[in-house]
Amino acid sequence: MITLIDYGVGNIFAFQNVYKRLDIPTKIAKTSKDLVDVQKLILPGVGSFDYAMSQLNASGMREKLDELVIVKKVPVIGICVGMQMMGNRSDEGKSEGLKWINSEILKFDENLIQQRTKLPHMGWNDVMPVNNHPLFRGLEKDAIFYFLHSFYFKCNNPSDSIAFSEYGISFSSAVNRDNIYGIQFHPEKSHQYGEKLLHNFANL
């Protein structure tokens, strides 16, 4: 069973549909009361950092999520802004992040991007996993994913990076520390590759 955190930001149904096809049960958590018997969590996110943080704080789930993730070590994956929220802070806003992974969310330096189109980093790009991480089983080679963002996750502990992509610089497109995972791209909108990754997360 995978619990999808619904705090009014992000695409819950797309994840539900992927897991329906994979025959893996999901449930949606809208309040802290829904966060019982949690085995695995998905924290989706689109939109701006501050808005997403304020919505999560207002949902009343924050405290329970901290307990599940930090104390009970329930596996959790943050997607796009959901990943960025796991960091300490973001160039995009003033809010504090969840601080689940020691990191800063930085804006891409436009001067390092060679082509005319600079930001956002939008479209399909390569993702190169490191050390055969199980989240990327079967995706070691030739996997491309859909990105839509202008800020990137900079790990303060380099070993937390589990995949890299290039956009002006090489940045961490996936991270993992203990039970906590984050991916910058959108697996729910990345066809067979995304489906495979979400399947791998379910099997961790």
Added chain:
Amino acid sequence: MLRPRIIPSLLLHDKGLVKTVNFKSPKYVGDPINAVRIFNEKEVDELAFFDIDATVLNKEPDYVLIEKLANQSRMPLCYGGGVKTVEQAQKIFGLGIEKIALSSAAVNNPQLVTQIAERVGSQSVIVVLDIKKKLLGGYEIYTHNGKKSTGINPIKFAKELEALGLGEIIINSIDQDGVMKGYDLNLIDKIAETISIPLTVLGGAGSMPDIEKVIEKHGVIGVAAGSLFVFKGPYKAVLINYPTQIEKNKIFKINNNGNTE
């Protein structure tokens, strides 16, 4: 390497899909949900839906249909049509759409771009500019399915929109729409050299070489087409089609190991 995007652009009219020529004579081409399923199978880069009724009939976006489209889609979706407020945009995001396209609302009130971007992030806000050549040279923006002239110069306006925090501009050539004789390359050049946010071009693609030509010149760009991906053959039989990954890699000059040639 970040790839160019090849994007089928589909028009919603009376709950069905249609294709127009010069923004006129909509021809029924099928059911939108079914089209999403087929484009899923074809692993499309992105899909764009534009409701051509919402603004002219002053209707709310069809949230029920949008939700169904989003639920079916395994690729990023853009929705445009009748979006006028931050609340509407927020609601559509909640249904699982990645990008919202504004058109007449942004032309009338460019500040709306900033307001929506503050809520949902710049990267998800698009403006579609419907553009027509002026008789004596130059270009002009139209709204309401090409019926209402605005007197606004699209090149200047694109620059203005960028400064307001827009995430992407789609330029749609009314003159080329449905004609399948190629894009207005001059218009593309002019807008492309003006802005540094992502640009997607629409209107006129009649063959894959038309698309290749744009990518060859502009590199990372969005290349959208309607007729090309829904019609086949000289008699325009309805048949959804889209290049394979291998065909796309050839256009992007990426070899089979994922490296650039």
